[in-house]
Amino acid sequence: MPELPEVETIARQLAPRLTGRVVRDLRIHDPKLRSTRRPRLRNRSVVQVCRSGKRVLVGFSPAAPGGAAIWMAVHLRMTGRLTWHPDGKAPERDHLRARIRFDRGSLLFHDTRRLGTLTWHPTPEDAAPEGVDPLSPALTVARFASMLAGGGQSVKVWLMRQDRLAGIGNIYASEILFAAGISPKRSVATLDRAEIRKLLGATRRILRRAIRNCGTTFSDFQDARGVTGSYQRYLAVYGREGAACRRCGRIIERFVQQQRSTFLCGGCQR
Ligand SMILES: [Zn+2]
Numbered sequence: 001m002p003e004l005p006e007v008e009t010i011a012r013q014l015a016p017r018l019t020g021r022v023v024r025d026l027r028i029h030d031p032k033l034r035s036t037r038r039p040r041l042r043n044r045s046v047v048q049v050c051r052s053g054k055r056v057l058v059g060f061s062p063a064a065p066g067g068a069a070i071w072m073a074v075h076l077r078m079t080g081r082l083t084w085h086p087d088g089k090a091p092e093r094d095h096l097r098a099r100i101r102f103d104r105g106s107l108l109f110h111d112t113r114r115l116g117t118l119t120w121h122p123t124p125e126d127a128a129p130e131g132v133d134p135l136s137p138a139l140t141v142a143r144f145a146s147m148l149a150g151g152g153q154s155v156k157v158w159l160m161r162q163d164r165l166a167g168i169g170n171i172y173a174s175e176i177l178f179a180a181g182i183s184p185k186r187s188v189a190t191l192d193r194a195e196i197r198k199l200l201g202a203t204r205r206i207l208r209r210a211i212r213n214c215g216t217t218f219s220d221f222q223d224a225r226g227v228t229g230s231y232q233r234y235l236a237v238y239g240r241e242g243a244a245c246r247r248c249g250r251i252i253e254r255f256v257q258q259q260r261s262t263f264l265c266g267g268c269q270r
Contacts, residue, residue, distance in 0.1 A: 024101040
C-alpha cells in the first residue's frame with residue numbers, strides 16, 4: 001500500500017502537469033464511485049495539487065466568479081494508480097475507475113481491487129486526516145512526546161496508527177525504527193526523551209529520503225508517470241529477513257506484530 005512518500009511523489013509529479021489545466025469532462029466508470037455527489041467540473045481549472053495524509057488532493061477553481069472552489073481527494077489504498085497522460089490516446093480500460101479530460105492531457109484513476117476512494121470537499125482542511133503529518137513543522141519533539149505519553153502499545157504499532165501520525169505504514173515503520181536504533185517491540189511508555197528525539201528525527205529523515213527517491217515499489221505502486229519508485233535499494237531491514245545487517249553484520253529477523261511482518265536487527269536496535 002502506498003505510504004506518505006509514495007503519495008507525496010505522485011502529488012509532486014502531478015502538480016506541474018495539472019496546474020492551470022482546464023477541465024473538459026469528468027467520467028466516472030466505476031458505479032461504486034458514483035454514490036458520492038459529484039460537482040460540475042467542466043471549465044474549472046486546477047489551482048493546486050498536494051498531499052494530505054495518504055491522499056492526493058487536487059484543487060479546482062470556482063465554476064463561476066464568486067463561486068466556491070472544490071477539492072478532489074484520492075486515496076489509493078491497496079492497488080490504486082493515479083496517472084497523467086499528456087496525449088489524447090485511448091486509455092487502458094481495464095480497471096479504469098475515473099478519468100478527467102483536460103484541455104491538454106488526461107488524469108486517470110485505475111484500481112484493480114477498487115478499494116481506493118475518490119471524494120469531493122469544499123476545502124483541503126475538510127479532506128485532512130485525523131493524525132498529524134509527520135513532516136509538519138507543527139510536530140515538535142515536545143508535541144511528539146506528549147502524543148506518546150501514557151501509551152502502552154509497542155512503538156511499531158503506534159507509528160502505524162493513522163489517528164496519531166498520518167501516512168506511515170508497514171515498510172517505513174520498520175525502517176524508521178532501525179534508523180532510530182529502537183526495537184519495534186518496545187512499549188512507547190519506555191522511550192526516554194533522547195529516544196523520542198531520535199525517533200522523530202529518524203521519521204523525518206527516512207520519509208524525506210524516500211520522497212527524494214520517488215518512494216518504494218512493492219507489487220502495485222507506480223508513480224504519476226507509470227514508473228516505479230527506487231527507495232527499495234535503501235531498505236535496511238524491511239523484506240531483508242535472513243540477510244546480514246549492513247551496519248553490524250547480524251542476521252535480520254522477521255516476526256509478526258498485529259498480523260503484519262516486522263523486521264529488525266537485534267544488534268542495532270534496542
Ligand atoms: Zn545491525
